[in-house]
Amino acid sequence: MKLLKVIQLYRSEKQLVAKALEGSRRAQKDLYELHAPKMLSVCRYYIKDIQDAEDVMISAFFKGFQNLKTYQNNGNFEGWIRRIMVNESISFLRKQKEVYLTDEIEDFQHENDDSLNENFNAVEIQQLIDDLPEGYKMVFVLYAIEGYKHQEIAAVLNISENTSKSQLFKARKLLQQKITNLNAVGNGTR
Template structure:
């Protein structure tokens, strides 16, 4: 019952926000901003830049709120806008450097992986990855995009997407192993 009520209340807030009610827009922002800021942080290293990207994404979302049909999940819709804004941010900055090579021999075994760090440490490891690797890895592993979708989003081939994912995983594993060996990881 509570879930339905919450859903209905959000629906009302969205309708009000659609009618450019500033309070309703603020409510939506306050509800989703922390999560969306975290999403932007996956793709953008700098925390300030990530915030700027999130703000612009919110602005675009409020501007095009009429296109949102209430049948879907609002958070999912907002998240897609965030991801697209992050990608366009990297495109503008020309920071995505994706080399079109596919090495099928490189396979990552996940038996040895032991990731038990806090999120900050994990984010630090992810930030160390090259932009191309990071983008493909986050889009695939966290957002759940297929290689086809990633290829379309980043204007690359499916094979390139696959190779980037493999390389990202390999590098991530290496970084984790390095941290494990130096006992840097903390609870």
């Protein structure tokens, strides 16, 4: 029943947003329930602790509802609220600990190692991402999952584009190593 209700509401998301804008608590709740699971997942990319991730998500939803008039039905609501989630997650990480993004210029060369064929599920890859240094993690998630360009990442993280590129390069390299290890361990145990 609840799912049906949510689906019905999803069809009229614009109406929901309009009502939420008028201050309807019911519409706000429906919007929240519709998008919260995915948004919590987004926050979880950056934040290892699920409770912290949830707090950040709640805070981001709150900011979203407070500034709902800036949305004005441009694009879809999910994309809009998701950007707020990303920004909120990054500012959370920055508050938690000082994130140093070293401006290292390295020779980025695409490693085309097609011989590797790793398999991983969401839990595994999330764990690998969690273990990445904060700087690597943020740039990698922003680039690989959120689809940000280096220019945008540089603006969001207040770093240079080159730093963004070097961080992404290192993150990928590290991840590949870990995936390889994971698969090697997996194959060894099987």
